[in-house]
Amino acid sequence: MTEETQLAVIGAGPGGYTAAFLAADLGLRVTLIDEAPRPGGVCLYRGCMPSKALLHAARVVTDARAAAAWGVSFGDPTIDVARLRAWKDDVVAKLTGGLALLSRQRKVAFVQGRASFEDAHALRVAPTGDDAADGVRTIAFEHAIVATGSRPTRPAALALDDPRVLDSTRALDLDGVPGSLLVVGGGYIGLELGTVYAALGSAVTIVELTDSLLPGADPDLVRVLARRIAGTVHAVHLKTAVNGLAACPDGIDVTLEPAGAAVRTERFDQVLVAVGRSPNSEVPGLVERTRSELDGRGFIRVDAQRRTAEPSIFAIGDVAGEPMLAHKAFAEARVAVDTIAGNAASFAPRAVPAVVFTDPEVAWCGLTEAAAAASGRAVTVARFPWGASGRALTLDRPDGATKLVLDPESGRVLGVGLVGAGAGELIAEGVVAVEKGLTAADLAGAIHPHPTVSETFAEAAEVFFGRSTHVYRPKRR
Structure with a gap:
């Protein structure tokens, strides 16, 4: 039937x-x-x-x-x-x-x-x-x-059939906390799960094939995260390939090939493969x-x-x-x-936000500074450091930043980048700004509550005009 x-x-x-x-x-x-x-x-x-x-x-x-x-x-x-x-x-x-x-x-x-x-x-x-x-x-x-x-994607070189080799699904099962954990992949999945296991007590090593964590994110945002991660995990190896896994009684032997250096083998209790989906x-x-x-x-x-x-x-x-x-x-x-249903509709967003829920969080939407540079598009970038935010200091988290990627003539907000505690919640204002074509003047003119980290949007917008209260910048000419 x-x-x-x-x-x-x-x-x-x-x-x-x-x-x-x-x-x-x-x-x-x-x-x-x-x-x-x-x-x-x-x-x-x-x-x-x-x-x-x-x-x-x-x-x-x-x-x-x-x-x-x-x-x-x-x-x-x-x-x-x-x-x-x-x-x-x-x-x-x-x-x-x-x-x-x-x-x-x-x-x-x-x-x-x-x-x-x-x-x-x-x-x-x-x-x-x-x-x-x-x-x-x-x-x-x-x-x-x-x-x-x-x-989860599992490349052939990492396809060892062993319960100590995890993908993101298995890692979230949280069967235990290994003494040592290798995270293969420095993207958002690897960094988030590496953050969890490091906090729970694992000696976490992160390996990334490219020259930066979070490939695709603006380097200035990533640097803030990288500095903090360096103090919480055992090691971070960039420009390093993982060429093979081998099981042994007391761990997984991993063949690492750093760019321009000799191939070496290290042993880990468990390996998390987080190289994409x-x-x-x-x-x-x-x-x-x-x-x-x-x-x-x-x-x-x-x-x-x-x-x-x-x-x-x-x-x-x-x-x-x-x-x-x-x-x-x-x-x-x-x-x-x-x-x-017969209604007119089209998927054409200007800003699909990305959030990495590490500590600190990283979030961005719209045009990134790196993408603007790669395409040759002229932009003005206005940054506000959270070290100048009273609320960030009261949270003991001054290691963040808010930046606006702006059209240099109109001041229209083309993109927003954030790094810091709670960045994932704050990026929503950036999404609205990009989607609705708001300008730096719009953000600067909107009264933001004090003391909050959300004020950094208005302060960054004022940086564009050279008049931010808490950060001195030469005036725009």
Whole structure:
């Protein structure tokens, strides 16, 4: 028997459940399909939320140790890994349970199973949960949205089948705290998880193939983070390749090849491979039985409405291209559903914010200083150091900065970069400024609350005019 629905959504992560809920709110009959028992996807089960829970715990440990300098001593923190893991799992359970409730309230039909395309208007769903005995279901749809997300990448040289070699999913399980941990990859995933394990007591070594941590971020922001990381981890090796892993009884032997230096072998208790993610675009039948196409990197090709080459099928989130970020998927979901509902919509953001939840946090949006230089675009950069922020000093975190990338003539805000405690919360003002075409005068003229770190936006804007109260700069001529 064939079931019928107006919209079938494959994948119940941030993009998928957002699309399903919005479509239901607009009156469509919706079927949401996922291999997990409840909505949430990688973000809730194996990514954003569990990692942020553990990063919060890591920050508490770090702050407790730092408080001794203020005359407040707690003693050395004791880590109960089992209780910490249980708390993290409880956070995930509450979030996924909440989404399941919202799905029922909206009368979204949730199907636990693995979907494949029969053609441009039909799916076969093989059950993966407790109702597996019910057999394969056929679902006919008017439109479908593919939101199948991504998975950790594992290069062949690092594909050792050993439980001591972790990907980000395994690292978030927090089975224990190794004495020594090698993190392969200095991007946001490696740095966030390295921050957690270092705070919990591991001797963490970070290896990055390029000449900088966080490739793609502006170097001045990264330098602030790099200085602090150097004091919390065992070692950081840049311009270093990992050419092989070998298991031995008391660890993993890692072959390291630094640029311009001799190859050497080091031993670690565990290795975390965090070199990127790959799209889950291998949905059976998607390419073979519809007109949908993949690009050279494995992403599903979509237009500005997130429609594939098959008019009835859309794709959103990680599977539809970079940046692989949950909030980008949220926005794409709205565009796809509005288009399906007959409303005019287009995905053309000026600013998709990126946040690295390390300590300090790094965040940016819009045009970066490095990208402007690479393209030859003339910009003016206005920086405000947090050492001149009263609130940052009261937090004992003066090691941050706020910078605006501005059009030199109009003062329009083209991009924003932040580094410092809470940068991930502060970047929202930058996103609004870039998206709405605000100028330095707009930011400087808006009264910001005092004392807050948010004031640094107004102060940085005033730097553009050479009149910042707390930082002296020559006046603009």
